Amino acid sequence: MSNSPESPTLFPEFFTQCLKSQGIDTIFGLVGDANLFLMDHFTRQPGNRYVSVTHEASAVLAASGYARATGRLGVATVTHGPALTNTVTALVENVRGRMPLLLIAGDTAVVDRENVQSVPQRDIIMPTGAGFEQVRAPETVGEDLAVAIRRAMLERRPVVLNLPADFQWAPVADATLPEVRWRSISAVAPDRNEMDSVSGLVASARRPLILAGRGAIEDRSHKAVVELAERLGAPLATTLQARDLFRGHPHNIGIFGTLSHDVALDVIGHADCVIALGASLNRWTTVEGGLLQGKRVIQADRDPECLQRFQVVDATVLGDVEEVVRALLADLDEIEAPSTGFADEALERRLEARPAVVHPDWSTESTIDIRTALVEIESGFETDRTLVLDGGRFLPEVWKLISVQHPTDYIHTTHFGSIGLSLGNALGACVASEKRTLLVTGDGGFMLGGLADFQAAVRHNLDITVVILNDSAYGAEHIQFRRRDMDPALSMFEWPSFAELAKVMGAEGHEVTDMESLRAALAAVAARRGPALIDVKLDPEKITRIDA
Template sequence: MLFHEATARALSDHGVTTVFGVLGDANLYVMDAFQRHAGGTFVSMANEAGAVLAANGYARTSGRLGVATVTHGPALTNTVTALVEGVRDRTPVLLIAGDTAVADRENFQNISQRDVVLPTGAGFEQVRTPHTVAEDLTTAIRRAVLERRPVVLNMPVDFQWEEVAYAPLPPGWLPSQAVPPDPEVMDRTVGVVGSAERPIVLAGQGAVTPDARKALLRLASRIGAPVATTLRARDLFRGEPYDLGIFGTLSHQSALDVIARSDCVVAFGASLNKWTTAEGSLLEGKKLVHVDVDRGAPLRHSAVHVGVVGDATAVADGLVAWLDEAEVKPTGFASPKLAERLAARKRHEFPDRGTDSTVDIRTALIRLESRFPEERTLVFDGGRFIHHAFRILQVPEPRAYVHTVNFGSIGLGMGNAVGAAFGAPGRPTLLVTGDGGFMLGGLAEFGSAVRHGLDLVVVVLNDGAYGAEHVQLRDKGMDPAISTFTWPDLGPVATALGGQGLTVRNRAELDEALAAIEHRDRPVLIDVKIDPDAVPAPDY
């Protein structure tokens, strides 16, 4: 078969059903073959960064490999920020990038693509000859899955019409396996956990499977410990009576009180970075047991009393068995009184700062949380609003949350949201973004969402400014005018793009908009007007 047909066939043989991309000279025939001959779906995006971000969002919600494709030169350079985001998100993504012909030195889109990719932290694989495409693609997929990062497969344009012999190849890696812990290490772990009087069980992104959740709850019950999660594992224990919520700088006051009283933290699959530990302050005076399949994780950010290399489920169940054998009694730290306190916890009352022409950001998010379906996929863009959104909006389980601020960039939410919607088609996707992030990276891809008929609601918290910069200038008594914008009214813009656009200037219009989305039949955008000088510090 022809090279482009073989590439499409190899993708299909590796279970790839969806590819996000922007067509160009070096990839259009591959994608045509992927749809016509391999039965795959090509999702056209408006820009190359959006394609890679969509692949990232798809991988996050589906649990499968995300795949994107772009052509050469400027198409690849447009993906740099998205690649860095994927690397820091530790997401398995394959980016098939076309390249100019090796002999075509004067091509005006020619650039050393390897040198573009490697500084992002992504991997790079070259299609060496037309005849090695199946092997090279398999290697790239293998690396993306095992290294948990984007890998770029570089494909010269002049290979596309070469005839090649094709034979399918196996994936080349073993499925995930439970790693049992070392018995000597387990003995020391039991000594630490068994002697604790006020332990907490903490789950991170590496412990968000259903089996791990059950095992951690069994362990927490066995030792009488409340449970908590990192931001990336948010809502893993939602609905449990002793759930403290997020552990770290986003903790509510009741959780902080419990964390302060605890004397031992047993962490599973958590990086324990400075946000989770509040620069280490939340671990002071406590014994720390850190469990992870990555043997480099336990000492990466925090000193530990015992580091355990092993699968979260296997270690948690093993601890329960060892504690039973040693006849260690539960501590009672997770007491009925604590459950009552957590159940009775309500968000603080606050003076609503809304006016006839603006909405209080807290009111907007609280009402959105109560009115939007609980079974949702939640995506945040970056921006000043995010500290409030982190605390107020919830998800049914961790995979339903797509984190997009690993690189501190705004404008990455919409692309992720498109991919997330494809990865979890059975539930609506909610994107919360600022106006700056939407205008930077969301406007064009909202059109993509419309074109593909996605069940997507975009809420733009619109303060007409780059809010984080606005508040800095204002706090120093400087003129914030250079941080402000006169955007068009985004509701009519969304409608012009084929969606349903709604403009919200006060609480009455907010309620009308939230009622309207219950009857949506296309992507919806709600433009919520916010006063940049009335966004309070997130202290509730």
């Protein structure tokens, strides 16, 4: 598209066309005077979807949930000044999580010196670790947009596209649509010298174990990794964020790290070689490096930032996981390396025979035990679901007891260690997927970052069920007081009835104090579609050892 100077295009129309040319058709946001007319024009075009939220942080978080669920670029928009400062925590979360996002931020017009909402927006963004691209002029917005998208995808982090408010009604005389500067990187073949080193270590291993991370969850990579495991006779494990990747495989030992079960820990202890594929080997996966002690460790990843970032290993190879595995399989066949038999029928029987974990039921007359509740939710909620978890003291138990069908169904929200970031992610994930979304949060996290935008789930009629594990306290702080024999009153709160608030907002609400009411709530949720909330009452004194 190109217009003559005699018939200039107005900026909102041109910007929408630029977004479309870059494949952007879904935006999460909150409008104000610096982005209002841009989004108005965007929403009026067929095929576009604008999902409004009630807090700017939720716009960024929803874009993140959408990106994690789809693998596409997540896009958000906010206005200037305090709207942008409201996104800081969400931006840091996604910088830490290495999530490519585009945040289209309106900015105060340069000539509007005394505007009360004016702040130096670049200076706000840079400390978060996000990138920043300035729209230089109405005519350059297409190029600036394409550059911002390219940076977000290549740098794997949020990038803010800063757009002055006074551009919104500017004419664009030379409205030439930008070229797409980003294409998916094709599979990267590994270096031959690096592969020789890796193949030699693997061939000499007697008890190899394969550890797959988020970088190995694509179907083609998954298939190759399973083939390698069966060729080597190696057990399969995953990181937390690749959880349930090998669901159903007879030699799947589950999560490698602080969440490992007893059989998995025994297998890890006996392994002499760990082949880490698409896994960064962080402190929780390796238990501060302890689970790798005395083992040869090989690390392969297409992202150079992940190689030896947390652990010094014996061999690394930069390359696409499938390409690395295929090269390794060829090398093993060429030298006729035998199967190790480390993953054998005995291991299969041990895994099958693992008894269900028996835990004490600490339910009271007015509260339900957290583990008892989670076991019931695991079996009573639709299996094919998207799972979003907030931060909180309950997390280890939810990780252990609530599963997903595939790692892409799990949305991780605690890269920054903040509570209150899950509802925004759930909005985006639910928009992206036809699956039901199960959000598990604490009461403090819901009040901090979920209550306002639960209304957004109602307004857009999103199929999100929020389960609040409600101990009327900030649990991490409560337990610290108790461990020092101190009064935990500062950590405790009397909240309003979450079930009644949900109903007032137009959603379904249930208060759960025992198994009967929990089963009734799950049955009611299963019988309908749309937003729902289940408030599970817990006793904070009965979960003081949950993180032990």
